Amino acid sequence: MGCLFIHGFGGAPYELEPLYSIIKERTDWELRLPILPGHDKNESLDGREYMEWVSKAEKELEDLTFSCDTIYVIGYSMGGVIASYLSTKYNVSKLVLLSTSAHYIDVTQLAEDTWKMAKDAARGDLLENDLFQRYIRRMGSTPISASLEFQKLVDDLRPYFEKVDAPTLVLQGGEDGLLPPKSAEYIYESIQSEDKTLHFLPRSKHMLCYGPDKDDLMNTCCDFLKI
Known part of the structure; x- marks a missing residue:
């Protein structure tokens, strides 16, 4: 078994780290959680083309095919778009x-929303504030050229959502101010x-x-992946 995780635009692997950790704890699967080009803390997104991000994820998926008969792909935000596309090119058994x-x-609203979440988390000691500080700095310094590549x-x-035929779990936050419910509904229907x-x-x-629904998220994903 193998599982590829793909993070979002302007983010990094930490966006998926809690889910990665629970799957690692419960299985002996080969897991991949790469950093997409330009997203490392010492790199810049300036001048990057979106196919660099797609190609990096595809290379990781190709590597998994050499050692794993069954492969799952989990994508977050932009990573979900890439994951869906790759599932139409490769034999992906399940898609999250x-x-x-x-x-x-x-992306501006994302930084503002994340800052609010960081303050809420800091008051309850639920999350490490430096995680959010890093996220805010990255989103606040995103070059216009990179945002255009994301678009x-x-x-x-x-269009590749309509070609996805792998078993798929679509998860969406009910209070996501960046992506309205219609986004998840569109994907589900497509x-x-x-x-x-x-x-x-x-x-x-x-x-x-x-x-705040992270336990529900973890349980739903684990049930879907049967772990």
């Missing part, structure tokens, strides 16, 4: 889409697989793995 961007997200990625890869589930996390915003 978290806060997936079938429509554009407002191109969504435009060019959106996917061709008869084995598909749309699950809303009513209290969660965009960063599902750190939201």
Whole structure:
């Protein structure tokens, strides 16, 4: 068994780390959680083209095919768009889409929303504040050229949702101010697989793995992956 995790635009692997950790704890699967080009803390997104992000994820998936007969792909936000696209090219047994961007997200609003979440978390000691500080710095310094590449990625890869035939779990935060419910509903309706589930996390915003419904998220994903 193998599982590829793909993080979002302007983010990094920490966006999926809680889900990655629980799957690692419960299985002996080969797990991949790469950093997409330009997203490392010492790199810049300036001048990057979206196919660099797609190609990196595809290379990781190709590597998994050499050692694993069964492969699952989990994508968050932009990573969900890439994951859906790759599932139409490779034999992906199951697909998990978290806060997936079938429509554009407002990166400025994302930074503002994340800051509010950080303050709430700091008051309750639920999350490490430096995680959010790093996220805010990255989103606040995102070059316009990279944002345009993100938009191109969504435009060019959106049609592939209609070609997805792998069993798919779609998860969306009920309080996600960046992606309206119609985004998740559009993905769910577009996917061709008869084995598909749309699950809303009513209290969660965009960063599902750190939201108030994270236990529900983990349980739903683990049930879907049968672990």
